[in-house]
Amino acid sequence: MPKDKLKTVYVCTSCGEVSSRWMGRCPSCGEWNTLVEDIVREQKSKGLSSKATRGNSASGPVIAASKLKDISTTEERSRIITGISELDRVLGGGIVIGSVVLLGGEPGAGKSTLLLQLCGAVAKKVDVLYITGEESTRQIKLRALRLKVAQEDISLAAETDIDAICDLIQHMKPGLVIIDSIQTMNCADISSSSGSVSQVKECTARLLTVAKSNEIPTFIVGHVNKDGAIAGPKVMEHIVDTVLYFEGDKMLPYRVLRAVKNRYGSTNEIGMFDMTSAGLKVIENPSKLLLEGRPIGVSGNCVACTMEGSRPILSEVQALATKSGFGTPRRAASGFDFNRMNLLLAVLEKRAGFFMGNLDVYINIVGGLDLDETACDLSVCMAVVSSLLDKPVPDDMIAIGEVGLGGEVRNVVNLEIRLREAQRMGFTRAVIPKHSMRQLDYEEFSNMELLGVTYVKQAISLL
Incomplete structure (x- = not known):
């Protein structure tokens, strides 16, 4: 042969x-x-297959189609509510039946911990099958004991052969399948080693077929490369239903779960977790956590509000402007766009009269959150000028607004939601665009002083 x-x-x-x-x-x-x-x-x-030939014969088509009106979409059969509120938020309200979710993240971010806690959360509702290719079942057992995960309805298997795994899934028909990780899976029909492009693509396609045909929701863990993207072919992300990234600095206890693709919900929502010795804990109030330890009466600090999907989150903006010891001043930004920072510094110099040409300027967003929304421009400008003048921003003041090249403060979306969150966190003064004030209900914000400004120079005069 x-x-x-x-x-x-x-x-x-x-x-x-x-x-x-x-x-x-x-x-x-x-x-x-x-x-x-x-x-x-x-x-x-090989030309036309025998199945294709039979499909054109008088016996009729091989496959069968269903009427769209006959397909059931009842809520109790469409999603599984995990009980982990932050995960449900990112997924769009729970796990969709028959969906395939790809979860990526840096090593040590907590992907396996999150999925094992997910198994414990849904084990009371459905049977769970956990397939591991990186650890032994004993190691999973030790982690489950540390996390105090319920173990009655969770089945474990240490296997890397994708055909054996698919046969096991079809035989058991569990309510949830976890694959950890796809880079360790191997298809015998492909000669390349595990983790290669062809292996990852073929293994994912076979898991997708089993999940869709049996309506079994499946979570697949994917490694990331040095650029932070999920390792393997991009087509792997195209064929799955949802792609989640689990982010977080190893030196910080906070973890952020983001959806970059979601066929069943928004990709703007985020979930926040706290990594503890007992596992991941849901952070119900991110604003309170991010503002803890905020220095009182110190210059160079201002509070901003960013929207992550439908959730407003308050975060502290820190700025430091100091005389440069070199011919070319240094500029650095952590958690804020570097080019946007340079644009705002140019606006402050041209429109507000603050010379920045011989100053080192540093911007830091406390807590590891990335502020990529223009509504945080006014907070950054006020923090920079506060550091330059060594004059603190009032502790009960928050600044919300986009700054244009003309020095104007422009409207932002969801201003009422942002002000409600600021009022709930105890802020009594808010610097906002003057054009937006006529759209607000003053009775709702009776405990807060709304300071409308047209230009960034007017906002700075409030310091």
């Missing part, structure tokens, strides 16, 4: 383009250095 021929191809990890030779730039998506080597079996074209 002749052996199958193997050939070397180069696959783009960004778009999935396959090339017979290596190139520095992908001809399909234009990304640089994304073509990786892979070994696949050479398949000969």
